Amino acid sequence: MREGAALVALRGVDKVYSNGIVALKGLDLAVRDGEFLSLLGPSGCGKSTALRLIAGLGEVSAGRIEWSNGARRDIGFVFQDATLMPWATVVNNIYLPLRVRGVPKSEAAPRIERAMQQVGLAGFGDAYPRELSGGMRMRVSIARALVAEPKILLMDEPFAALDEITRFKLNDDLLALWASQRWTVVFVTHSVFESVYLSTRILVMSARPGRVSSEVAIDVASRREPSFRTSGTYAEQCRAVSARLAEAMRA
Amino acid sequence: MNASLFMRVLPPVAILLVGLAAWEIAVRVGQVPIYILPGPLVIAQTLVRDWSILAPSLVVTLLITLGALAAATVLGVAIAVLFAQSKWIELSFFPYAVILQVTPIVAIAPLIIIWVKDTASALLICAWIVSFFPIVSNTTLGLNSTDHNLLNLLELYGASRRQVFWYLRLPSALPFFLGGLRISGGLALIGAVVAEFVAGSGGVQSGLAYRILEAGYQLQIPRMFAALFMITASGILIFILLTMVSHFALRRWHESAVRREG
Numbered sequence: 001m002r003e004g005a006a007l008v009a010l011r012g013v014d015k016v017y018s019n020g021i022v023a024l025k026g027l028d029l030a031v032r033d034g035e036f037l038s039l040l041g042p043s044g045c046g047k048s049t050a051l052r053l054i055a056g057l058g059e060v061s062a063g064r065i066e067w068s069n070g071a072r073r074d075i076g077f078v079f080q081d082a083t084l085m086p087w088a089t090v091v092n093n094i095y096l097p098l099r100v101r102g103v104p105k106s107e108a109a110p111r112i113e114r115a116m117q118q119v120g121l122a123g124f125g126d127a128y129p130r131e132l133s134g135g136m137r138m139r140v141s142i143a144r145a146l147v148a149e150p151k152i153l154l155m156d157e158p159f160a161a162l163d164e165i166t167r168f169k170l171n172d173d174l175l176a177l178w179a180s181q182r183w184t185v186v187f188v189t190h191s192v193f194e195s196v197y198l199s200t201r202i203l204v205m206s207a208r209p210g211r212v213s214s215e216v217a218i219d220v221a222s223r224r225e226p227s228f229r230t231s232g233t234y235a236e237q238c239r240a241v242s243a244r245l246a247e248a249m250r251a
Numbered sequence: 252m253n254a255s256l257f258m259r260v261l262p263p264v265a266i267l268l269v270g271l272a273a274w275e276i277a278v279r280v281g282q283v284p285i286y287i288l289p290g291p292l293v294i295a296q297t298l299v300r301d302w303s304i305l306a307p308s309l310v311v312t313l314l315i316t317l318g319a320l321a322a323a324t325v326l327g328v329a330i331a332v333l334f335a336q337s338k339w340i341e342l343s344f345f346p347y348a349v350i351l352q353v354t355p356i357v358a359i360a361p362l363i364i365i366w367v368k369d370t371a372s373a374l375l376i377c378a379w380i381v382s383f384f385p386i387v388s389n390t391t392l393g394l395n396s397t398d399h400n401l402l403n404l405l406e407l408y409g410a411s412r413r414q415v416f417w418y419l420r421l422p423s424a425l426p427f428f429l430g431g432l433r434i435s436g437g438l439a440l441i442g443a444v445v446a447e448f449v450a451g452s453g454g455v456q457s458g459l460a461y462r463i464l465e466a467g468y469q470l471q472i473p474r475m476f477a478a479l480f481m482i483t484a485s486g487i488l489i490f491i492l493l494t495m496v497s498h499f500a501l502r503r504w505h506e507s508a509v510r511r512e513g
Binding site: 052055056057075077079081083085086087088096097099100101128129130148 | 398400401403404405406407408409410414418419422423425503504505506509
């Protein structure tokens, strides 16, 4: 296991929205360096809220978020929809984080090119988002997160709106990237199967108010590959996680 | 020239020709006197014959129209940007933009003409008042319509207010601004013509509206129609030009300008 110390930790975090809804109550979770952590739960359990708080979007109502040294600004975020600028080409969309940091276009070009290759977008640089399929748009969104070389990648149900074939393909590509880069991923999903396939650890959350109800470490000795989806181990683990999720929803 | 453009141009042109023919026939068969309703052929002849009088007036009216439109664009966008800076500024000043918009220009034009000594400037101000509102209201709406997640993303990357404005808010306002511009183009012409009517005798620099008044007094009805035709043609031309600008700016990315397939 390459998991290390906590990169970021939420300690007793409450989040109450201005309309009085308690999204999170006493949430404790730690994201370990190098892990692929999934937050799994029914809608309304505050998993997206937790992710946004980690990203620094919005303030905690109580509790605190602790970062290990320097990781604070190295965040990549991928939303459920690709959230691209429709007026900009693929290249300029991916350039955005570097542009904000004042990196000149000429200097950024090789990095953009590399990010595009990593997600399988080579040759699409001059296309506009509306010319791309949903899966390709999501690839642009991921490339935009990658180009800034984040330490931690936060993903908010990034594949929920895609068809199953595209989702499986992106799952595999994401895993390959995670294995080759040295990232930490926090992945929000409501799919048991997706979370088991991708994660090294799953936090099952329950709703109203949102909190962590149980933790499952997914132990797969061999690297995950497409055949894993049809293996007995996978089915077993999915069953176990489903049971935890059912518990969380009863609680 | 492709088939679809041909199909879009052909029907209105055919209707126009049929209409003009019917008009000409009706005038001739009914022996309508020329001082009541001249036929299109007489009007066309007048247009050619009086070109030396009408052309300079057209230039005057067009200059005021374009000047007002330019001012409406620059000031309209500037005001919209100011409104977009804070909800308080918008709430405080937007009602006054509405007041300017709903007050009939015919009613305030005499005042402006009294207050502003230079007639051309007075006309310009009148045309500007009529035309700036669509640009202000549309651009303000556009600047406030940026995708929230894109705003979140830029906040995450630590972007400054200026960066958010230039990278996100301004581009997302572009389609809205262009929609406003198309409306303002027509309104600037109407504003210029109405103000000319109110100003009446313009001395040396007389626009088309003054020519219409003058021709009316002299019962030169064909010339009235010729001037009216020139105003309408200018309005259509302005609309076509602005539509082309809009299409050119948005053709790669905005749904309004991209051909729908499947």
